[in-house]
Amino acid sequence: MSTAARFISFEGIDGAGKSSHIDAVADLLRQAELPLLLTREPGGTPLAEELRGLFLHRPMDALTEALLVFAARRDHLSTRIVPALAQGQTVLCDRFTDATFAYQGAGRGFDLAVLTQLETWVQNGLQPDLTLWFDVPPAVAAARRSAARAPDRLEQEDTEFFDRVRAGYLARAEADPSRFVRIDAQQTLEAVRADVLKVVTERVLARRGAPT
Ligand SMILES: Nc1ncnc2c1ncn2[C@@H]1O[C@H](COP(=O)(O)OP(=O)(O)O)[C@@H](O)[C@H]1O
Numbered sequence: 001m002s003t004a005a006r007f008i009s010f011e012g013i014d015g016a017g018k019s020s021h022i023d024a025v026a027d028l029l030r031q032a033e034l035p036l037l038l039t040r041e042p043g044g045t046p047l048a049e050e051l052r053g054l055f056l057h058r059p060m061d062a063l064t065e066a067l068l069v070f071a072a073r074r075d076h077l078s079t080r081i082v083p084a085l086a087q088g089q090t091v092l093c094d095r096f097t098d099a100t101f102a103y104q105g106a107g108r109g110f111d112l113a114v115l116t117q118l119e120t121w122v123q124n125g126l127q128p129d130l131t132l133w134f135d136v137p138p139a140v141a142a143a144r145r146s147a148a149r150a151p152d153r154l155e156q157e158d159t160e161f162f163d164r165v166r167a168g169y170l171a172r173a174e175a176d177p178s179r180f181v182r183i184d185a186q187q188t189l190e191a192v193r194a195d196v197l198k199v200v201t202e203r204v205l206a207r208r209g210a211p212t
């Protein structure tokens with residue numbers, strides 16, 4: 001049997017619903033007494049949270065966006081994620097590098113080869129063990145967002161941008177099918193939650209104690 005996923009990322013276009021389910025995953029894992037780090041990108045450390053504020057609210061070009069998110073990621077990895085994994089914690093991360101490929105790469109049209117190089121430098125081969133991709137048509141996500149909150153800089157982009165971002169996630173999922181699980185996020189909140197908790201039960205809880 002494969003080992004339990006310990007580095008788990010949550011991805012999807014803005015308004016897909018991922019933030020609504022991360023706490024339920026955390027509750028499930030806490031009930032099973034797994035030590036957890038609950039974190040997010042861009043962010044997760046004091047420095048990276050400062051970079052997040054700049055990223056979300058200041059105008060900038062696609063290369064600057066990519067450099068900022070990878071700078072934040074470097075600090076996050078070296079000061080929080082890698083130490084947490086070394087201590088045996090399970091890491092739940094609201095977005096990771098797939099977001100950079102989807103938003104800066106597919107959405108902005110930035111050079112994927114440069115992103116791949118930055119990914120190699122910054123992560124040195126480390127990837128999530130499991131990525132839950134909340135997939136939803138952009139029009140559905142836009143309706144959810146507009147009912148819920150004022151848009152930040154990325155959320156002001158049009159439907160075509162989010163079509164490209166969604167296609168970017170699909171390409172990443174197809175390139176790494178054993179890591180990605182697509183969640184049909186167009187379903188009701190309850191149905192999405194049931195799917196998410198089933199995947200986490202199978203890929204994390206049922207595999208605890210399996211030989212490495
Ligand atoms: N399956 C769903 N059906 C209907 N509304 C949803 C669903 N999932 C999330 N929402 C609502 O959509 C809004 C955006 O959800 P959120 O979890 O913040 O999305 P994300 O973190 O992916 O941007 C929230 O108001 C949330 O209650």
Ligand SMILES: Cc1cn([C@H]2C[C@H](O)[C@@H](COP(=O)(O)OP(=O)(O)O)O2)c(=O)[nH]c1=O
Pocket residue numbers: 014015019040041042069094095096097099100101103104154155
């Ligand atoms: C991690 C990351 C996020 N983003 C974007 C996606 C989101 O629009 C924004 C912040 O993500 P997020 O915290 O998921 O926003 P919210 O929960 O409010 O929907 O940053 C990138 O463009 N590139 C990245 O590498």
